[in-house]
Amino acid sequence: MLLISCPWCGPRDETEYHYGGQAHVPYPETPADLTDEQWAEYVFYRDNPKGPFAERWMHSTGCRRWFNVLRDTVTYEVLRSYRLDEPRPELPQAGGNNR
């Protein structure tokens, strides 16, 4: 089981959280101008890296707040947790989520 640190409540078991997929996927700035392919990209395409991945988690049985986690998808190591208003922390081996 993963041990994830909520930025407000501290380390808690994975079962207290809800997974929200890739982080840093902004809503399109000019939605009316998007082609079908660009909409498909926004709605359906997400990164799926082997290694560090920035993703969203929600502390559903705790403070019920969303936050971001950098987690390695191979080792399952939780590398960092950070608030939504904080930038993605730099990691030497960072991969994924670069677009």
Added chain:
Amino acid sequence: MTAEPLPEHPDFLWRNPEPRSSYDVVIVGAGGHGLATAYYLAKNHGITNVAVLEKGWLAGGNMARNTTIIRSNYLWDESAAIYEYALKLWEELPEELDYDFLFSQRGVLNLAHTLQDVREGVRRVNANRLNGVDAQWLEPDEVAKVCPILNVSSRTRYPVLGGTFQPRAGIAKHDHVAWALARRADEMGVDLIQGCEVTGFLKDGDRVVGVETNRGRILAGRVGLASAGHSSVLAERAGVRLPVQSHPLQALVSELHEPVHPTVVMSNHVHVYVSQAHKGELVMGAGVDSYNGYGQRGSFHVIEQQMAAAVELFPVFARAHVLRTWGGIVDVSPDASPIIGTTPVENLYVNCGWGTGGFKATPAAGWTFAHTIATGEPHPLNAPFALERFATGALIDEHGAAAVAH
């Protein structure tokens, strides 16, 4: 009662050739899908200058890790068509391949525990029948007749309110399926190359002309990806982005028991699926871990919940011991349906996104993927499963409709 003995294997299964410098077709991944594709390329299209490249050992990926449930009771027409085609092929394959892989049509029960489950089940039975798929709705007493050890009492937390039953569904011995396909493909001249990892692609403009591997460059007229959990990682190296996410999915087996469980039982609501293997182990699975992962192990709480569900449904299992648990990595698409077809890169084809349920499709996946690679055009059965559907919006949304929660 005693368990069935397993069949003897033929002495000779396949050669282990060195990779040649070029092939008409290179298939990446020697799981069931890659092997079936090679088999049908040779058998249906006469294309035998083919290599199947496997980074590990033959059929050691999800093919070796799945719970082997075969059924075709899908809701949507496109899915019913391809899975039913697969089921018809399963019914012929043991004889065609001359290999007893213990395909056992013992039926699959999908239980309903809520009014909504009941409505979904009845709807699916009707849809299945319209598509020529055998399906019945069973009331709780009829469910108990099919599987007497199932607890259909109304005093459980989530009582069994009925279930759908597909009598032609069942299980097969997965390793033997792979070996049976491998032997025939090999006999027809296909090179099955283990310990050969594809690390990149050779391209000429927008066209793929070969692959880079840990055993050197191999030129190829056409390249087909059948690499399951790693499909997006690999496709990205060819400059193709795929809308799939890789998740760990676990299963487990008990020690051997005498035959007590005559069918396959699946429940989405309490989320467990159970069958009894030919030797006597209870084989159980549940859902994927919610997060992305490539670690081939999953969360313990998933096992805990699936065991709790199993013991409530089958009180007789309360003292059974877990012998072994394992995980595989499955690639899940946004509409819980596979992607089989062409890619924006010429001569590069993809078969992926089967998520938690691609074993049952193995022969049809191979048949249609071989057709697509051989002709450059989709077969009518896989045309709806093209990558383009994510942009056109013509999704085949089997999430929740497929009689399994993904």
